[in-house]
Amino acid sequence: MKLLSPQQIHEWDAYTIEHEPIASIDLMERAARRCTDFIIEHNFKHQQILIFCGKGNNGGDGLAIARQLIEAGLSPVVYILEFGAKGTDDFQTNLHKLHQLTTAIHFIQAAEFFPVIDKHKDLVIDALFGSGLNRPLQELSAALVDHINNAGVTVIAIDVPSGMFIDKSSKDNIVIKAKYTLTFQALKLCFIVAENAPCFGEVHVLDIGLINSFLQTIKTYTLVTKQLITTQLIQRNAFAHKGTYGHALLIAGNKGKMGAAILAAKACLRSGAGLVTINTNENYFTAVHAALPEAMCIDRSENIDHSIYKSAGIGPGIGVNDESAIVVAATLTQFTKPMVIDADALNIIAANEGWLNNVPAGSIITPHPKEFERLFGKCADDFERIEKVMALSIQYPFTIVLKGHHTMIASKGEAWFNTTGNPGMAKGGSGDVLTGMLSALLAQGYDPLQSALTGVYLHGLAADIAIKNIAQVSMLATDIIDHISDAILSLQETDDTSLSF
Numbered sequence: 121m122k123l124l125s126p127q128q129i130h131e132w133d134a135y136t137i138e139h140e141p142i143a144s145i146d147l148m149e150r151a152a153r154r155c156t157d158f159i160i161e162h163n164f165k166h167q168q169i170l171i172f173c174g175k176g177n178n179g180g181d182g183l184a185i186a187r188q189l190i191e192a193g194l195s196p197v198v199y200i201l202e203f204g205a206k207g208t209d210d211f212q213t214n215l216h217k218l219h220q221l222t223t224a225i226h227f228i229q230a231a232e233f234f235p236v237i238d239k240h241k242d243l244v245i246d247a248l249f250g251s252g253l254n255r256p257l258q259e260l261s262a263a264l265v266d267h268i269n270n271a272g273v274t275v276i277a278i279d280v281p282s283g284m285f286i287d288k289s290s291k292d293n294i295v296i297k298a299k300y301t302l303t304f305q306a307l308k309l310c311f312i313v314a315e316n317a318p319c320f321g322e323v324h325v326l327d328i329g330l331i332n333s334f335l336q337t338i339k340t341y342t343l344v345t346k347q348l349i350t351t352q353l354i355q356r357n358a359f360a361h362k363g364t365y366g367h368a369l370l371i372a373g374n375k376g377k378m379g380a381a382i383l384a385a386k387a388c389l390r391s392g393a394g395l396v397t398i399n400t401n402e403n404y405f406t407a408v409h410a411a412l413p414e415a416m417c418i419d420r421s422e423n424i425d426h427s428i429y430k431s432a433g434i435g436p437g438i439g440v441n442d443e444s445a446i447v448v449a450a451t452l453t454q455f456t457k458p459m460v461i462d463a464d465a466l467n468i469i470a471a472n473e474g475w476l477n478n479v480p481a482g483s484i485i486t487p488h489p490k491e492f493e494r495l496f497g498k499c500a501d502d503f504e505r506i507e508k509v510m511a512l513s514i515q516y517p518f519t520i521v522l523k524g525h526h527t528m529i530a531s532k533g534e535a536w537f538n539t540t541g542n543p544g545m546a547k548g549g550s551g552d553v554l555t556g557m558l559s560a561l562l563a564q565g566y567d568p569l570q571s572a573l574t575g576v577y578l579h580g581l582a583a584d585i586a587i588k589n590i591a592q593v594s595m596l597a598t599d600i601i602d603h604i605s606d607a608i609l610s611l612q613e614t615d616d617t618s619l620s621f
């Protein structure tokens with residue numbers, strides 16, 4: 121699945137209209153029908169439905185929904201935000217049809233015409249502005265959105281909450297606060313970023329039958345889905361031995377933070393590395409052996425023979441002290457194979473100018489947004505950060521994994537957003553697990569981009585499987601590790617390719 125810009129969505133519509141073929145008014149009817157079905161199926165019908173429409177095609181959808189609801193026996197009231205300009209053709213056609221059925225159509229020319237909204241009795245359908253929004257809301261439209269938001273009523277936004285831009289920041293703008301957003305055919309970038317989360321609520325992607333073959337020609341962000349990952353999995357060879365699947369070195373853990381090393385090492389083993397060695401202080405070997413007998417240890421002060429390791433993971437729990445900085449510097453210059461760089465290793469690199477240039481080609485860096493800021497500076501908003509990641513992925517020869525609800529993976533100017541994972545993972549240790557998993561995939565010979573896509577997807581999927589039996593609030597990083605195997609097994613099932621957000 122791809123994330124399209126407003127222009128690409130428009131082109132996809134036009135392609136479908138030409139090639140299905142279907143008249144644009146019939147495509148609008150189909151889109152409206154999906155929304156009407158959602159409203160009826162979700163039993164909102166006991167409420168008074170107020171439909172607010174603009175005069176573009178988003179408003180046209182609202183009018184078609186109103187008519188379909190009337191045909192289903194309901195009595196919605198329609199409010200059209202009036203600017204004096206003529207509506208689009210499909211808006212006008214639907215307005216004409218609606219006039220045949222109801223007189224409950226009101227034009228809003230000024231704030232005094234805003235209806236009183238009762239949050240206990242009313243349901244608002246927001247069909248003011250959709251993908252055609254081209255400037256922030258102001259004056260009457262902004263006042264109307266404020267009026268709706270202040271009512272605290274349940275809002276269902278059609279396609280996109282009015283006032284929200286599809287592919288750029290709407291931060292500090294006036295935007296509808298929806299409980300549900302019914303978006304057409306594909307997810308959009310605006311639903312991926314955290315800054316918009318308070319406005320879009322629960323996003324439902326409604327299939328309106330646009331022709332999929334159009335997408336093959338489009339270059340844009342892609343979602344990491346089961347389909348993408350299943351085609352990338354390397355099968356285990358019957359004649360394999362532990363050497364076949366690589367020896368991973370994990371430079372992790374320190375005083376008070378050995379848990380990070382153990383979590384990373386256990387996740388690494390559960391994700392298929394042939395051998396795992398933790399590089400840490402000798403004093404902590406006993407803790408590792410007691411928790412994880414399968415892992416080996418090597419003392420941090422010892423000279424490391426890097427040639428025996430197929431991959432390395434550096435950072436979890438090492439601290440930002442001088443001793444750790446020396447190990448990071450040495451590893452960056454001596455370990456020439458791809459490695460995973462996380463947590464304090466990233467903080468150390470951020471504090472030392474020029475060290476970023478020493479990261480071996482093909483490595484994976486896994487910052488969360490704060491670590492990203494320490495490395496690359498502040499960004500004004502989530503969209504600027506995404507653009508920055510894209511530019512950096514061209515500038516540097518490593519894969520960037522920017523962690524979050526929809527983790528972004530970028531390499532060589534191409535980017536993906538993950539679709540698995542849940543807020544149960546918002547607990548210390550989840551990132552250490554990811555470092556271990558990525559190190560395991562590199563050790564087994566997955567290329568860096570494949571490792572990043574597969575590791576991030578499986579990490580979130582393991583957590584999604586875990587919460588079937590564990591409350592999100594109770595989930596531990598250990599629970600993610602305990603479900604890595606289930607995540608891998610579920611990739612082999614061919615049943616469900618659907619997405620939920």
Ligand SMILES: NC(=O)C1=CN([C@@H]2O[C@H](COP(=O)(O)OP(=O)(O)OC[C@H]3O[C@@H](n4cnc5c(N)ncnc54)[C@H](OP(=O)(O)O)[C@@H]3O)[C@@H](O)[C@H]2O)[C@@H](O)CC1
Pocket residue numbers: 129133147148151174175176177178179180181208248249250251252253254255256257258261278279280304305328330
């Ligand atoms: N495949 C699909 O996805 C399908 C999509 N469909 C639907 O089409 C929708 C897109 O329709 P659309 O292109 O007509 O644009 P829409 O969002 O209604 O608004 C444009 C109008 O708003 C105006 N305007 C803009 N900004 C403004 C502002 N800040 N303040 C005030 N005015 C502002 C602008 O006017 P102007 O810039 O000329 O002043 C123009 O008149 C899409 O979201 C979906 O609902 C389905 O019907 C079929 C399949």
Ligand SMILES: Nc1ncnc2c1ncn2[C@@H]1O[C@H](COP(=O)(O)OP(=O)(O)O)[C@@H](O)[C@H]1O
Pocket residue numbers: 463488523524525526527540541542543544545546547548549550551552553554579580
């Ligand atoms: N709300 C969420 N939804 C999905 N994934 C999440 C969520 N919160 C955290 N995660 C995932 O959990 C991991 C947390 O990593 P990080 O912040 O480095 O934690 P730590 O260093 O404490 O282990 C990341 O992979 C992130 O994508």
Ligand SMILES: [K+]
Pocket residue numbers: 178246247248249250277278279280281282
């Ligand atoms: K809308």
